[in-house]
Amino acid sequence: MVDPTPLPAPETALSVTGLTVAYTGAPAIEDVTARFAAAAMTAIIGPNGAGKSTLLKAALGLIPAVAGEVRVFGQPLAKSLPRIAYVPQRASVDWDFPARALDVVLMGLYRQTGALGRIGAQETAFARACLARVGMQAFETRQIGALSGGQQQRVFLARALAQRADLYLLDEPFAGVDAATESAIIAVLQSLRDEGRSIVAVHHDLATVPAYFDRVLLLNRRVVAEGPVATTFRQAQLAQTYGAALATAIPA
Amino acid sequence: MFLDALLLHAGYNAALVSVGAGLLGFAAGCVGAFVNLRRRALVSDAMAHATLPGVGLAFLLMAALGGEGRNLAGLLAGAALSAALGLWAVQALSRTRLPEDTAIGAVLSTFYGAGIVILTVIQNLTLGRPAGLEGFLLGSTAGMLRSDAVLIAAGGAAAMLILYALRRPLTLVAFDAGHARMMGLSPRRYDMILMLLTLAVVLLGLRVVGLILIVALLITPATAARYWTDRAGLVALIGGGIGAACGYVGAAISASLPDMPTGPVIVLLAFAAFVLSALLAPNRGLLTRALSRRALRLGAAR
Numbered sequence: 250m251v252d253p254t255p256l257p258a259p260e261t262a263l264s265v266t267g268l269t270v271a272y273t274g275a276p277a278i279e280d281v282t283a284r285f286a287a288a289a290m291t292a293i294i295g296p297n298g299a300g301k302s303t304l305l306k307a308a309l310g311l312i313p314a315v316a317g318e319v320r321v322f323g324q325p326l327a328k329s330l331p332r333i334a335y336v337p338q339r340a341s342v343d344w345d346f347p348a349r350a351l352d353v354v355l356m357g358l359y360r361q362t363g364a365l366g367r368i369g370a371q372e373t374a375f376a377r378a379c380l381a382r383v384g385m386q387a388f389e390t391r392q393i394g395a396l397s398g399g400q401q402q403r404v405f406l407a408r409a410l411a412q413r414a415d416l417y418l419l420d421e422p423f424a425g426v427d428a429a430t431e432s433a434i435i436a437v438l439q440s441l442r443d444e445g446r447s448i449v450a451v452h453h454d455l456a457t458v459p460a461y462f463d464r465v466l467l468l469n470r471r472v473v474a475e476g477p478v479a480t481t482f483r484q485a486q487l488a489q490t491y492g493a494a495l496a497t498a499i500p501a
Numbered sequence: 502m503f504l505d506a507l508l509l510h511a512g513y514n515a516a517l518v519s520v521g522a523g524l525l526g527f528a529a530g531c532v533g534a535f536v537n538l539r540r541r542a543l544v545s546d547a548m549a550h551a552t553l554p555g556v557g558l559a560f561l562l563m564a565a566l567g568g569e570g571r572n573l574a575g576l577l578a579g580a581a582l583s584a585a586l587g588l589w590a591v592q593a594l595s596r597t598r599l600p601e602d603t604a605i606g607a608v609l610s611t612f613y614g615a616g617i618v619i620l621t622v623i624q625n626l627t628l629g630r631p632a633g634l635e636g637f638l639l640g641s642t643a644g645m646l647r648s649d650a651v652l653i654a655a656g657g658a659a660a661m662l663i664l665y666a667l668r669r670p671l672t673l674v675a676f677d678a679g680h681a682r683m684m685g686l687s688p689r690r691y692d693m694i695l696m697l698l699t700l701a702v703v704l705l706g707l708r709v710v711g712l713i714l715i716v717a718l719l720i721t722p723a724t725a726a727r728y729w730t731d732r733a734g735l736v737a738l739i740g741g742g743i744g745a746a747c748g749y750v751g752a753a754i755s756a757s758l759p760d761m762p763t764g765p766v767i768v769l770l771a772f773a774a775f776v777l778s779a780l781l782a783p784n785r786g787l788l789t790r791a792l793s794r795r796a797l798r799l800g801a802a803r
Contacts, residue, residue, distance in 0.1 A: 341677070359686075
């Protein structure tokens with residue numbers, strides 16, 4: 250799993266400047282300016298409808314932005330797409346699709362294989378290694394619809410691993426998965442971070458933020474606060490983000 | 502008589518029709534698998550119906566220019582143009598706040614209605630020997646020529662070659678368009694290519710199956726194939742095989758019965774293949790599942 254090209258180490262993995270997205274009428278996110286640190290795990294936190302998924306999709310150009318600029322490792326988005334892996338929400342695809350777990354992971358190798366390149370023993374072995382890294386090697390021939398929700402999420406993560414990206418963007422990777430899958434996924438993400446890769450995840454469970462993440466971005470259609478968990482993940486900022494004081498054990 | 506037709510002994514023309522329908526069935530089954538995966542079945546039905554005004558107008562134009570009016574290449578060119586217009590109309594309507602199925606319903610019925618009006622006008626004009634145009638509705642292979650069969654074979658082979666070369670990007674786009682974009686693929690471009698391949702099958706099938714039922718030859722064999730395998734490429738291949746068998750046998754049946762239109766026979770055979778697959782396929786078949794549930798129950802009771 251070692252990337253042959255050494256990572257250059259700029260401070261910022263992903264930067265968005267003045268990003269505004271509107272579906273119909275009122276903007277879903279407005280004038281969002283944020284820098285996501287390289288070689289760190291950042292959580293995007295905010296209430297429902299805050300525009301967390303929208304921010305990820307717009308940063309990747311998957312939905313059109315009204316205004317704003319995106320740079321990845323200092324380069325324009327179009328140039329850096331090969332360095333990005335995106336793990337969408339599990340519900341965004343049809344799991345009855347005729348594909349096995351291994352086939353989905355092999356889709357992450359498309360940039361190498363292209364439309365006509367042979368998928369040989371080497372590519373298959375690499376895809377198997379990606380499945381093994383998320384603990385799914387026993388399920389490689391299983392049709393993806395016959396997997397549990399947590400297993401499907403792991404297959405998605407394995408597909409992202411196959412891309413050997415430097416920046417991983419994940420949309421609610423822990424939604425509807427069991428505790429075992431959650432700890433397996435977080436272990437993989439932390440090992441990616443320790444290899445110097447950058448992780449940005451939309452996250453819902455406030456209780457696990459300090460244990461899982463290095464930095465947080467608090468979002469409610471606009472950026473409320475951004476910074477290290479220790480200084481930014483505080484009662485006052487969260488109350489401002491969610492519009493009400495939250496009765497939790499979050500430090501004041 | 503039917504056995505003769507099946508074994509290609511029922512005369513040159515019947516043999517030509519059977520082979521042509523078989524090739525068409527193969528192309529339709531393969532392309533249809535990707536149409537199913539990308540959920541474009543209804544769009545392709547609208548496109549097929551939208552060929553009719555083009556057929557009529559092309560006939561009028563060719564007859565007015567003093568031609569015979571029934572030149573197949575000319576009729577197909579007209580069909581392609583009006584199908585493309587219909588596809589554009591569906592996409593333009595879907596960009597407003599109309600849901601896609603509403604847009605499809607509106608376009609399908611409007612174009613088909615316009616086509617029927619034009620055909621009726623043509624029949625009342627007694628101009629340029631219009632007999633046989635209504636064969637485009639349900640398929641009529643009676644007057645099929647060797648050149649028609651060659652056209653189907655060549656067109657089908659070209660479509661299969663393109664489909665084979667693009668099977669991976671088409672699969673990626675169908676499974677997860679967002680991920681495909683991250684892989685540098687343009688979903689819009691591949692959707693357009695898939696629609697062009699579908700249009701090719703529709704045009705090749707106009708003579709054999711007819712524009713009303715061609716969507717069934719696209720969708721049903723591929724749907725039946727889904728029961729037999731969990732791999733996208735194999736769904737396409739098996740769908741092609743089922744489509745080929747239905748086309749070949751259906752044309753033979755139609756040739757051995759008087760005045761039996763080819764399209765409906767082929768489509769009924771495809772439906773039979775679907776029912777058999779849904780009942781009997783290993784793992785996913787209804788009967789197979791019922792039997793294994795019974796075995797489980799008996800095992801638990803013991």
